[in-house]
Amino acid sequence: MKAQLSRRDWFKSSLALTAGLTLSPMFVDKLFAGPVSAAERFQWGINPYSANGNIRLNANENPYGPSEKVKQAIIENMHESNRYPFQALSELKKMIADKEGVDTDHIHMGAGSGEILCEAGVAFGLDNGEILSGFPTFTEMMDYAKVFNAKWDKVNLNDKLEFDYGAMASRVNSKTKLVFICNPNNPTGTLVDPSIVSPFCQDISKKTLVYSDEAYLEFLEPEMQKRVSNIELVKKGMNVVVSRTFSKIHGLAGLRIGYIVAKPDLIKKISQYQMGIPISQHAIAAAKASLGDNEFMTLSRTKNTEARGHLEGYLKQKGFSYGKSHTNFMFFLAPKEGKAILSGMQQKNILMRIWDYKNKEWCRVSIGTLDEMKQFTQAFDEVIA
Numbered sequence: 001m002k003a004q005l006s007r008r009d010w011f012k013s014s015l016a017l018t019a020g021l022t023l024s025p026m027f028v029d030k031l032f033a034g035p036v037s038a039a040e041r042f043q044w045g046i047n048p049y050s051a052n053g054n055i056r057l058n059a060n061e062n063p064y065g066p067s068e069k070v071k072q073a074i075i076e077n078m079h080e081s082n083r084y085p086f087q088a089l090s091e092l093k094k095m096i097a098d099k100e101g102v103d104t105d106h107i108h109m110g111a112g113s114g115e116i117l118c119e120a121g122v123a124f125g126l127d128n129g130e131i132l133s134g135f136p137t138f139t140e141m142m143d144y145a146k147v148f149n150a151k152w153d154k155v156n157l158n159d160k161l162e163f164d165y166g167a168m169a170s171r172v173n174s175k176t177k178l179v180f181i182c183n184p185n186n187p188t189g190t191l192v193d194p195s196i197v198s199p200f201c202q203d204i205s206k207k208t209l210v211y212s213d214e215a216y217l218e219f220l221e222p223e224m225q226k227r228v229s230n231i232e233l234v235k236k237g238m239n240v241v242v243s244r245t246f247s248k249i250h251g252l253a254g255l256r257i258g259y260i261v262a263k264p265d266l267i268k269k270i271s272q273y274q275m276g277i278p279i280s281q282h283a284i285a286a287a288k289a290s291l292g293d294n295e296f297m298t299l300s301r302t303k304n305t306e307a308r309g310h311l312e313g314y315l316k317q318k319g320f321s322y323g324k325s326h327t328n329f330m331f332f333l334a335p336k337e338g339k340a341i342l343s344g345m346q347q348k349n350i351l352m353r354i355w356d357y358k359n360k361e362w363c364r365v366s367i368g369t370l371d372e373m374k375q376f377t378q379a380f381d382e383v384i385a
């Protein structure tokens with residue numbers, strides 16, 4: 001393969017993807033929130049779930065969104081549906097650049113941060129480029145990059161289910177084109193202190209690109225957000241990309257909008273693989289309204305902490321082994337066969353996930369409302385009895 005994928009090749013392969021020519025249906029499943037365990041492949045194979053009417057604790061969504069301000073903004077923006085969003089997108093970029101303290105040439109927006117993860121996966125994974133990450137983590141970038149022959153090198157988490165930065169540093173080699181970190185991490189919810197992560201990023205970014213996925217950052221208290229984010233490293237001109245999304249604390253997962261912050265040469269390298277303008281007027285209007293809506297973010301964070309406390313109390317009381325969560329989901333060792341858990345919970349109209357990791361099965365449960373979490377613990381108790 002050539003050193004750089006030309007835009008023409010890119011569109012050709014993208015068309016092939018759309019036409020289903022190069023991807024088996026199973027692979028498409030895998031890319032888009034597909035199974036991460038034998039239990040999920042089995043259960044969803046015999047009984048595909050429908051989102052309707054279920055308590056959805058399977059995709060780390062925000063049960064309180066979208067906020068009233070956002071709904072109003074979308075309605076007021078309806079009349080712009082006939083217009084391309086060039087101007088609106090520039091305005092939003094400016095708002096984000098101001099918020100992050102950078103120039104607009106440091107911002108790239110996508111239809112969800114997942115879209116940009118895929119673009120970066122192509123930009124750095126081509127020609128057998130190696131991507132290094134902890135495992136388990138959010139795999140969208142690596143799954144997509146593998147289509148373009150990237151190699152994915154995984155380093156297991158430590159015993160506390162946290163990214164093991166020491167082990168990752170020693171795995172970086174001359175072929176490593178990108179190091180993916182996720183803090184707090186999905187699916188475990190665990191957070192590693194910035195006193196460990198920041199020196200890692202500073203050191204590794206001298207050798208290769210560090211891609212810092214901060215999708216769940218805003219579930220931390222504001223002071224902690226400032227400490228944990230790697231945005232200051234971007235501002236210092238380092239080889240670091242920071243990724244954020246409107247899907248989580250902003251409650252806009254269905255509208256698809258997210259962004260990265262990085263120095264302009266990185267923005268150029270990654271954004272060249274974007275297909276057209278994938279962001280709609282409505283997503284932009286929603287994001288603009290949500291950016292200043294601190295009240296809604298505080299409400300989401302507070303309610304999430306309360307509801308997560310209920311689940312954590314249950315896990316503690318049961319003596320289950322779990323990761324300390326700083327997010328809107330929790331990860332714990334499955335107390336019964338994963339297939340039986342998924343099917344039993346599905347029968348009770350509750351959706352959740354099962355992960356395979358280190359020859360064991362693990363449950364990942366998103367945090368819904370307090371009422372939903374109470375229903376969850378009661379149902380789960382019955383299923384595992």
Ligand SMILES: Cc1ncc(COP(=O)(O)O)c(C=O)c1O
Nearest residue numbers: 112113114138186215245247258
């Ligand atoms: C860590 C992480 N990064 C990125 C994403 C992608 O989110 P979106 O494409 O909705 O911005 C997710 C979604 O769950 C995630 O968990």
